[in-house]
Amino acid sequence: MADMKSEWAMWANEHGFVSGIVMLMGGITGVFGFDGYEFAAYTIAAGAFITLLEYPRSQRRKGSLVARRFQHILHPIMNLGGPITKNYYIRFVLYLLMSVPSIFTLPTVLGGASLFIAGLIYFKAALGGEGWHVDSMALARQKTLTNRPPANPPPRPPPQGAAKPDDNFTEIPLGNVSGQ
Known part of the structure; x- marks a missing residue:
């Protein structure tokens, strides 16, 4: 467990x-x-x-990214946002402040409490040194993992109880069994 760190930013996102x-x-x-x-x-x-701010996903430390559909449209906006969009300490404070007015009416309490928890998760991510970043060139180079569908079906084990051809096995029909 020497170099294993959890990445909290994806959970917060x-x-x-x-x-x-x-x-x-x-x-x-x-x-x-x-x-x-x-x-x-x-x-x-x-x-x-918040939905627009959280829609694009950040890259992980390894550089991998599972992008949401049409996420690339919001990348220039996220880059222009500066520290508000990239710094997780600012998101933590912003989400804590934005969650307060939501707790005053019953239908909005759940969303406000959930946003408060998201802010706490962003604080944990910020303490770990994480921040929002996306390398646009890396997004253009990503390819799908499968090029074509498989040609052969997957191997299947024989059914249980199947007789092997070299066994001396004789089948007795149920109608001829005595003692019933």
Whole structure:
């Protein structure tokens, strides 16, 4: 276990993305028929911002990346965002502050609590020295792992109880068994 470090940023990214979607749904629910619709309207705006901020995934330390569909469109925006988009300490503080107004109405509590937890995970990632980065050239070079479908089916073991051809096995039909 000498050089094994957990990468918390990918967990924070997934949690933050889901938090943004939950905040959107809770905010939409909170606007209709609940007191404090101002907080719900804020939660809709915050959820949309967080969902867009968390949509692109960062590269791992090894350089590998499983990109989301159309993620490359948001890369220039993430690069222009500067420390707000790349520094995880700033995301930690931002998410903690953005989660506070979401706890004042019932439909938005779950999204606010989830965003608070995502902020804590980003703090753990920042303590580990992680930050958001994507090498655009590496994304262009990635290829699929399979070039063509397999030509032969996978090998299967023989069914259990199958008789081997060299055994002296005789089958007795059930109708001829005595003693029944």
